[in-house]
Amino acid sequence: MRLVVVGLGQCGGRIADEFARLGKKARSNRRIDIITAAYAVNTDQADLTGLRTIRGDFHHRILIGGRKTSGHGVGKINEVGAAVAKEDSYKIIDAVRTGERFYETDAFLVIAGTAGGTGSGAMPVFTKALKERYPHKAVYCLAILPFGHEEGTEERTIYNVATSLKSTYSVADAVILCDNERFIKRDANLVNNMEQINKEIVAPFYDMLCAGEEVKRSRVGAKTVDAGDIMQTMEGWTTIGVGRSGVPTFNRLPFERRRSFRKKGRETQRGLEAVDQAISELSVTVNPGDAGKALYMISAPSKEMNIAMMRELGGLMREMAEDAVIRSGDYPRAGNDVSVTLIFSKLSNVPRLKEFYRNASSSAATIQKRQMEADEKLRELEEAAEGLPSLISSDGH
Numbered sequence: 351m352r353l354v355v356v357g358l359g360q361c362g363g364r365i366a367d368e369f370a371r372l373g374k375k376a377r378s379n380r381r382i383d384i385i386t387a388a389y390a391v392n393t394d395q396a397d398l399t400g401l402r403t404i405r406g407d408f409h410h411r412i413l414i415g416g417r418k419t420s421g422h423g424v425g426k427i428n429e430v431g432a433a434v435a436k437e438d439s440y441k442i443i444d445a446v447r448t449g450e451r452f453y454e455t456d457a458f459l460v461i462a463g464t465a466g467g468t469g470s471g472a473m474p475v476f477t478k479a480l481k482e483r484y485p486h487k488a489v490y491c492l493a494i495l496p497f498g499h500e501e502g503t504e505e506r507t508i509y510n511v512a513t514s515l516k517s518t519y520s521v522a523d524a525v526i527l528c529d530n531e532r533f534i535k536r537d538a539n540l541v542n543n544m545e546q547i548n549k550e551i552v553a554p555f556y557d558m559l560c561a562g563e564e565v566k567r568s569r570v571g572a573k574t575v576d577a578g579d580i581m582q583t584m585e586g587w588t589t590i591g592v593g594r595s596g597v598p599t600f601n602r603l604p605f606e607r608r609r610s611f612r613k614k615g616r617e618t619q620r621g622l623e624a625v626d627q628a629i630s631e632l633s634v635t636v637n638p639g640d641a642g643k644a645l646y647m648i649s650a651p652s653k654e655m656n657i658a659m660m661r662e663l664g665g666l667m668r669e670m671a672e673d674a675v676i677r678s679g680d681y682p683r684a685g686n687d688v689s690v691t692l693i694f695s696k697l698s699n700v701p702r703l704k705e706f707y708r709n710a711s712s713s714a715a716t717i718q719k720r721q722m723e724a725d726e727k728l729r730e731l732e733e734a735a736e737g738l739p740s741l742i743s744s745d746g747h
């Protein structure tokens with residue numbers, strides 16, 4: 351599957367930069383193309399300059415809101431981010447339209463941190479603009495949820511997350527949720543290591559995007575996962591994860607039972623281990639039983655994949671996601687690793703999201719009240735100055 355990647359704000363831009371590196375890796379290691387173009391859009395010039403891999407010209411690093419923000423961001427107010435994006439949405443459409451390889455692209459991936467101002471506000475606006483201009487191309491959003499410690503300090507954070515997600519969900523084909531907090535639950539040192547977190551965020555996309563683009567016969571599976579399978583799976587709230595066998599599993603979910611792997615054959619055991627790890631590595635914690643659609647793909651050396659194993663994995667998926675339409679495939683690889691990529695989509699519940707919506711509803715009233723009070727005070731101040739002449743307009747107002 352081939353994507354055009356559009357990163358918004360600082361968080362979105364950095365993750366899009368990481369996707370650009372993923373694209374380079376696919377090209378040099380596997381000789382295939384998965385990212386046809388990568389763009390970063392921001393109100394902050396310094397953030398755009400700091401990127402490493404996205405092409406350096408102004409068609410690929412796009413500054414919006416120039417006059418309004420003087421290139422210094424929107425200070426966490428996502429309404430301003432949205433307004434600026436609306437005014438400048440032609441810039442992103444122009445860039446995409448003139449991209450050399452746009453017509454080879456299957457879908458858009460729009461990425462943003464939901465807690466800030468620019469990316470959070472711009473994500474629904476650009477998604478809508480892309481959807482209107484290209485109604486037949488899928489637009490997927492990768493929405494980053496904040497660290498737990500960010501929520502406590504600022505009411506605005508929760509409000510930005512909730513309003514951005516609600517609006518984005520109403521226009522995107524699917525919203526992949528990715529929770530920053532998950533990474534530090536596992537390893538507290540990661541909090542200061544955004545680059546490592548971003549690598550882990552993009553990692554589950556690698557095999558999934560590559561599988562359908564392989565041309566080498568030895569790399570084409572008995573049942574290939576291609577762009578069509580992915581597009582038919584992706585709908586609404588979505589999570590993705592990848593797991594490898596032989597890697598310790600963190601964050602075991604309460605509903606999981608410890609399965610007895612020992613009685614199975616060695617290959618099957620490795621496959622089941624990888625699924626278990628992928629579940630614990632999902633980009634946001636969900637119950638797979640809430641998924642309406644699911645996809646799993648196993649990447650392994652051919653000798654490690656047999657019918658018994660595929661049957662066992664299929665059974666396990668069915669058991670976990672009993673109401674889901676499940677798609678599957680295999681991706682033969684060199685080396686020794688057995689890994690499984692999972693997508694759970696069309697989710698009817700995401701506990702973390704519900705929590706944001708609930709908390710934001712109470713703060714929405716406070717934030718709006720505060721805004722109205724500020725507007726009222728400003729009006730009073732202006733009224734107090736009414737009788738004074740103006741130094742800039744001749745009619746005295």
Ligand SMILES: Nc1nc2c(ncn2[C@@H]2O[C@H](COP(=O)(O)OP(=O)(O)OP(=O)(O)O)[C@@H](O)[C@H]2O)c(=O)[nH]1
Nearest residue numbers: 359360361364423424426463465466467468469496
């Ligand atoms: N995973 C990840 N999260 C990030 C990164 N940079 C920022 N964030 C998160 O994104 C949120 C803040 O969004 P930013 O992208 O910094 O904000 P912005 O879109 O630039 O908006 P303003 O600066 O407010 O105009 C916070 O929750 C951060 O934890 C990053 O590189 N990776």
Ligand SMILES: [Mg+2]
Nearest residue numbers: 359360394423
């Ligand atoms: Mg910023």
